[in-house]
Amino acid sequence: MNGNKKTLLEVKNLETSFSTWEGMVHAVNGVSFKLSEGETLGIVGESGCGKSVTVLSLLRLIQSPPGKIVNGTAFFNGKDLMKMTEKELNEVRGSQISLIFQDPMTFFNPVLTIGEQVMEPLKLHLGVSEADAQARAIEILNMVGISNPEERLKDYPYQFSGGMRQRAMIAMALICSPQILIADEPTTALDVTVQAQIVDLVKKLRDELGMSIIWITHDLGIVAGLVDRVAVMYAGYIVETADVMELYKNPRHPYTIGLLGSLPRLDETERRKLASIDGIPPVLFRSASTCPFAPRCPYRIDRCFNENPMLRNVGDGHEIACWVDVVNHKEQV
């Protein structure tokens, strides 16, 4: 949003792969992005494109084995998260960088009370007393819109509705006032009205607390009113990144164009068939020496099958990884 703001997190060339029986799966292939103070970044892409693995890799939370962070740096406040000791990293996790997850049912521990779980990061990182932790938990649960928090602290996750659980999960993530909140598809498991409530809640909390957010979703509609910048991922690569308005108005990568074309719009005057992208997402067994989107791309040229395009600037912070200038329909260098 604002280029003058301090960069909080700078990720460079992050690569993560998983070894499976059928071979190495390259889930994240050299992802780079920056996050400034107070900025909200949306990472968008279809299932299996590596967006969740990207953020889990940031905090080194992928199961290892089979997962392995092969390469990359992630500087947070001047220190590389990839090179920190486990102990240093534990001080960052849940305290300066927090995560909220897709399914608030399975990501809560069923045998511990909401209160115990919400207070846990606070006790762990700040060593506050039980009474203080409880007071803070009540305050934060109030903030996320859980009524009667004194009583609900004693409840178990299964006594909460889906939306309430996600609110509690947000409270748990924010209780230590982190600098970055990473939201890994937090609305996917909720129904549509609750989705909107959760997005509004996060917006409100961001304005009050001023943290940066990385919001992962496969739903371009959800992020429109929430994020400042969008990074579109495909097959473990970021294929396009731009300010949100620029991206919606002026998409330049064929994949983004395809994604936006498949969205229904309220302001359309005439009826049209929703577009779809032909083909299926690629299997990620080898890091591609071709453009991973080429087989499905309507604009492809021979070069796409010989060289994988790197991200390049096409003006005003708008970057795409494509050999073709789709707007003018010709090859670019």
Added chain:
Amino acid sequence: MTTYIIRRILLVPLLLFGVTILIFGMLQFLQPAERAALYIRDIPKNPEALESVIRNYGLDQPLYVQYWNWLVGRKNLTTGEISGGILRGDFGYSRVGSEPVIDMIKNRFPATLELALWAFLPIIGVGVWLGVESATHHNKFIDQFARVFSIIGYSFPVFVFGLLALMLFYGKLQWFPPGRFSNWVLAEINTGTFTQYTKIMTLDALLNWRLDIFWDAIRHLILPVITLSYVSWASFLRVTRSSMLESLHQDYMVTAKAKGLPERDAVRRHALPNALIPVVTLAGFTVVMLLGGVVITETIFNFPGIGSAAAEAAAQLDVVTVLGFALFNGFILIFANLVSDILYAVVDPRVRLSSL
């Protein structure tokens, strides 16, 4: 929680009634004459004795009358005296023990209880610990070792393991003798220099402050405890290991680590409480098994508990004694189940608060 416990407790009388019906039903597999014959020597010479036993004990009466007599006792019409009745503590007369069955249980149960008390903690403690270590070091050396260890334990029959242990530690090394105490302890009991307050030897030894007798009791307990433990460790290890592995791969473990919990704390605070839920069930079964008398182990080590007593009675077709023990076992089962149900609710809030 309170409602849950009250509901469980209210179920107990119903279950007890069921057990008595079952045991009484088993008794009916025998003809009245067969049941009476247990108490008469030389039947061909006293045919009328058979008749009189049947008549005196009402064995020719309708089933519900017999059940009632068996349950609450039988009034002698001429003297007005009430005799029998399991509710009055009369489980019948044991031919094998030459004493009432209830006395036999009273005499034999402390030994079984003592063995159970000493075996329970090692079984659960070591079994669960091995299971947790094995799961947290999945496919590492300790896991492979524990798996081999548990397969051997599973496939090792108790009587083989027990006999091997006896051969080695008693036959060869003379370290741990069979039985419950040495002869000199028996002499002290008989002369009254050692008072048996509870009949649990180790406890009595401490109450009398006789450490030599305490050590003697421990020496007699070690082999049966090890035998019981080794075969039970396998099942605890396997159940704990698999439920722990499942817990470790749950989403809430990612949450726990994302909060900044070190691996060890995440395992202890988040995975373990979930993983222990099935272990509680197994622990319940184990308690029932231990308190119900471990027939083979007690027999091998000549340990005078209710398991070996029931085996002796069965070998001599003493039906009344066997059913008396079965009834007692049924009671233990019901109460152990009650305790494990309550523990279940303690570890799993979903059970505690559901409307079951």
